[in-house]
Amino acid sequence: MTQQPYATGTPTPAPHRPGGATAPAVLPGPVGVPVLQEATAGLQPPFAVVDLGALRANAAQMTRRAGGKPIRLASKSLRCRALIGDTLRLPGFAGILAFTLPEALWLAEEHRDVLVGYPSADTDALARLGADERLAARVTVMVDSIEHLDLVTAALGPTGATVRVCLDLDASLRLAGGRLHLGMRRSPLHTPGQARDLALAVTARPRLRLVGGMSYEGQIAGVGDDGPGPRAGRAAVRLMQRLSTRELRERRAAAVRAVRSVAPLEFVNGGGTGSLESTSAERAVTELGAGSGLYAPALFDHYRGFRPHPAAHFVLPVVRRPGPRHATVLGGGWIASGAPGTDRLPVPVWPPGLRYVAQEGAGEVQTPLTGDGVAGLRAGDRVWFRHAKAGELCERVNELHLVDGDRIVDVVPTYRGEGRAFL
Template sequence: MDDRQRYDRATAALEPPFAILDLAAMRANAASMVRRAAGKPIRVATKSLRSRPLLERVLAIEGFRGLMAFTLPEALWLASRGRTDILVAYPTADRQALAALAADADAARHITITVDSADHLAYLDQALSGVHPRHEIRLCLDIDAGFVALGGRFRAGALRSPVRDADQAARLAADIAKRPGYRLAGLLAYEAQIAGVGDAPQSAAYGRVVRLMQTLSARELVMRRGRIVNAVRQVADLEFVNGGGTGSIERTVREKAVTEVAAGSGLFHPRLFDFYRGFTGHPAAMFALPVVRRPSPDTVTVLGGGYIASGPPGTGRAPQPYLPAGLRYSRDEGAGEVQTPLTGQAAEDLRVGDRVWFRHAKAGELCERFDTLHLVDGDTVVESVPTYRGEGRTFL
């Protein structure tokens, strides 16, 4: 029985649109990620899963430890549901959430928030000035891990922290140490240009350029990140140094300065992760849309479909028509808001009511469209779990 038959059989009682997670594929992806981490713990990126029961399943797998949240309200919610060791990987300016954190001893003990400037510290001081009693706030210093070359004329990597060198990091760490009510607990440096950029794109020439950039970037970063960590450790007793992502696990864990890696998307293995040479994943998360009409013999139309991923605009951010194989978007319409035409030889055999299975370009954004993930094992739905949306939570 092929995957399409399995999924159709498992979900025969469900009416599309709906989303599924193939548990066997996810378990294989998790095992691969743990092997690549070579003994260092993997902190689970919640934005890549966005389902609390699913996060609990993953944390029960040996090799995964701690959560990397994307907003402070999310972290507070997860902590209130019993989760511990939560790093909020992006700075927050949410005054109410900051006040709630500082006023809650349990939350303050289990949540670490990120800063990257004296401005952040001043904002925290002001936002927390009226909180009494106030518990100590755990902080993580975010470092720019981007690659810069040609005298600054070339840059690759996410535009995140302004802190780039050891002196800057040490000065900010010293500033934190002087302020009562804070403790610098960790350091974060995410190399998006390696972890989030596939080195085997469809263009061979572009792939060679990407691989050269990543080689040079990794070489530069291992030295710079090591110097930064050493400088900050002179000021603070760091509990963790976090780096990497799904696409760079085996590379990042080789750095002595890094104590853990962050990853999550690899568990779902969305479309963008097909373009890496270092590892091969198994598509695990997907969604089904029903065929609702046939405009011509080689074209079908499915309901919905315009679930475009974040990032630079382009066709690579659209979901992939996955099963049956051989379907493609109409050049003039693409993935539509309420309907999506699909063409190709495979369309000739589809009839009204049949399902077309799609893979999202990225991972967790899929869960912003669906309130439930149906967990498939073999040809059976063994459990249906809520996404964040299904629990009435939308954090961004």
């Protein structure tokens, strides 16, 4: 991989490429599926492709939207060490937001600043962290309760390295006296007083050092405000997001003040790809957490404020023609996490005019498709899909084929390709 592969429009030294090719002086932008299809014509599907031009454009858009605050890269959104490393070499990106502690320990062998975005109950990994001064200086664990503090403290034991700790503040919107909960069911810490109390409990434990705070407003960052369906539904989402943005700005600032009265904080993390502008405007927030916008999966098609370029695709072969109105591809049931629904299905994007058969959807070993795009398909042809979410695609493939302009410039392993399955 090159040292700065995503520097849009910037001259760069010509790196070594497969087959002796060299990179152009000015890197190309997004190219679209027809060009990607031509570039990958020699591959056998199923395979996954990343359009580096689209990825570059998305990274530049994210940093502009972040308003000058650094973006901590969400590793679960990429799940590829090569692309994580290259993204962190871009201006505007700093640090990793990991999703498990074993993953964080693995990444910290190479990277110096890894925050685990979720509490860990992996006592073996906690013990390893506490026994290694180098890893303990690079990895920060997440806590949100006394119960978890007890688990962490017991796993660390009485002696060893001091472990860095971050508090997770609940960012959900609670209305009607708490009877209406809008947002993720994450941390029990909701009020500034609760955050301060847990901060005091952390500082009372000699093996722990409080260094940061975090809150993820999933009801803003992770919910598109321009989705399909009735206009009234979109209006309701926008109203909820305005109310939540206003409420969280005040509560988060108060919580940060309360925690800082106990201990100095190195960072306060917030946001996500869908809320970079609003979260970066909060003075209490020092950095943002995001990553999905780099691949721009299908769920990001439904935001008014930004339009990322689809960068990650997967390709499946046509293996059957059950009749003139249907074509069947191999596999296809690469369903995204979340509440079950059609928005969790991969989206067939090429050829245009393809859709699922309602009775079957996306299947484990085969997926029948229908629509106008079926007419020209024959056995052996390819159908291009976009996953509904970002990094989950990488749990299905061992490698990503990186296309820049009209050619494959590299093939890099995913976490799965490196034999790592963290969740």
